[in-house]
Amino acid sequence: MTKLQEMNKFARFGVYLVIAVVALFVLPFLSWLIGEESFTATSKAAFCVSCHSMEPFVASNADNTHGGNNEYGIKASCSDCHLPHDNSANYLYIKAQTGIHDMWVETFEDTSKIDWRAKTEHREEFVYDSGCLTCHVELEKATRDQEEHTRYFAGETTSKCATCHEEVGHSNLNKHLLQSKYK
Template sequence: MSLRNLIKPGMGLVAAGLVIGALGFWGTQNVLHATSSDAFCMTCHSNHSLKDEVMASAHGNNAMGITVQCQDCHLPPGQIDYLVRKIIVSKDIIGYLTIDGFNTQEWLDENRKQQADLALKYFRSNDSISCRTCHTNVYENQPEAMSKMAKRMHTRNFEKAAEDRKTCVDCHKGVAHPYPR
């Protein structure tokens, strides 16, 4: 019997409360930095292929030698938003303690579609802000080197009224992990 099985959901809540409280109390730059590395994400997702997938994608395997970190995509850049999102992520402590077999590749394989759609919902809720923070010239001042097809699709999208525009992840799924069909 694993330690996780011994921890009752009620205790999980208490543990989560303590951690959320601690995060709030020590909500300093240092703590934010410590919790903002790939290593932090991978403490709970350690048996998931997520990091390898990034390294195999254009976001880890490109001619520039840039590795995009989990939080560069999954957390927004502004400080306040950043903290709010952190606390939401820390709700995952409850999930970590209570979801049967969570930190196994089998669980990720089986739940990939549902988890991907949850992640996409978040990107849609903030108009893919993290993507736009790096990819600043998609719509305006498009680089010479951008493919014709990309220029045409981006321009056409940008010409629409703001509320009718698609967001990055509506057209670009699976940029870091294989998106399940």
């Protein structure tokens, strides 16, 4: 006879209750905590620069208002701009897709042969308007550059934020690329 069989019904109920509480509350909480910390850690420049090809981008970001070079010291993380913020499912999907792609490229390709300056011509593919509008929520009501922004919010243009704001998030990027082996 096992010890569990020897226990009285009340003691067995207590054991089952503890197991149920752990399964229903502790495990989901720990899963959420680990997931949240992982997403936070992998969204910052310190993580992105662990791939050497990102060094010029992190350096140029530090020169920029969005990288903390402002009177308030406010910093946008890489994921604030380079991941969509329209819904959680899309955010997670694009984060996973981008992460897998970037790990593959860093591991199996010669990143020094990538023409990073040419890629800046396609910056709209790497910067999400939903990220911009998460922080710049009052932009539609702003009076500065109102004509352009009114057309944007009315859907009268195919332009995206990065179309007009060419160096958004990365000041002096060409300088940093030229100073590195990633030209």
